Amino acid sequence: MSEPVELNSADFWPEGAGEDDEAYLANWFVRPGSPVRKGTALCEIQVLKATLDVESPVGGHLEEVLVEEGGTFRKGTILARLRPEG
């Protein structure tokens, strides 16, 4: 079985946002256990009044959500784990 892939907020942290800025998880668009394609919008986050969609880095399944809707997080927080296909 393939190794899980972590969805790390450092990988898509906006350039203008610093280490100490707090981000907000506005929406999840995929439920745990559901299949995703590479590029599928997984969730919507907000940081410094900017909104951005986080896309799946791999095709496979969303295994586990670690930051729920309405939760806050910082640069480097793992938001979810994905299980790549094949």
Add this chain to the structure above:
Amino acid sequence: MSTTTEASTAATGRQLTMSRAIVEAVAHEMRENPEVFLMGEDVAEYGGIFSSATGLLDQFGPDRVMNVPISETAYIGAAVGAAQAGMRPIAELMFVDFFGVAMDQIYNNMAKNTYMSGGAVSVPMVLTAGVGGGYNDAGQHSQTLYGTFAHLPGMKVVVPSNAYDAKGLMHSAIRSNDPVVYLFHKRLMGLGWMPSPPGPKTAVPEEDYTIPFGKAAVVREGGDATVVTLGIHVQRALDAAEELRSAGAGEVEVIDLRSLVPLDSATVVESVRKTGRLLVVDEDYRSFGVTGEVIARTAEGALDSLRAVRRLALPDVPIPYARPLENEVIPGTADISTALRSLLS
């Protein structure tokens, strides 16, 4: 009892906010039909202040996704003209409260030109608007005005309560050959800065589909009382119904009207024939509005079955700015539970 939309969530896994479901329907129709275009205040670069047009400018360019000057009179009038000339405009009225300055364009032109021309022209346009309160925006930015539009003949009026319905109703609205007023509740849109309750985000198929107007959804079945409602109050009614069941206080049926014009009286009457008890809930003003109309039609259709009737709506005052006062006037889940308990006692 789960809704059909909840049932299909597991199958697809993809869940959309109501705003994204609306945008997906508009984008599909714009791809399929070059006559469809969108105009409104801040709909282009900004994507609509309630995210009803996010990304459409990038896909379709400024000729088809147009910002307009702050003159509802001008751009709603222009939409009526474009529709009569064969196009299919979507005109977004940012807050429904602003309809006043364009009332002639809406109720004398958009709604009546088909009739006034003896059927020589039709007006296939969609007027969209954000409605509703609950976030302290005061009396000129918080109304729903459901009853105002539904009262004036010549326009269809639709009010989605969740993402699945919002997409299907928008496809139907754009394809309609007559004017449609499409009212989306701001608190249902799934905006990061104005969080929604969990109900409106649902599974949404990627392909297009239509939901017919005039067909209410029985979103929860029950035999002891009927709640008829729409928009954001569907979720609150479902929560209240669940609370009553948990307390052993009764089984409540919940009906989501989905459209006010046409109004699905038959589904309401059929339910009240079964339950005998009716509660109507909405976020518009109490007098001369949705609640009174639904009760009147039920009395006409099922008078012998009616044993108890209640309604919950805004008292006839401008919506207050202060949070405790606004919370007091807008019906909440606890208000619905209390009304149901008194109805069932």
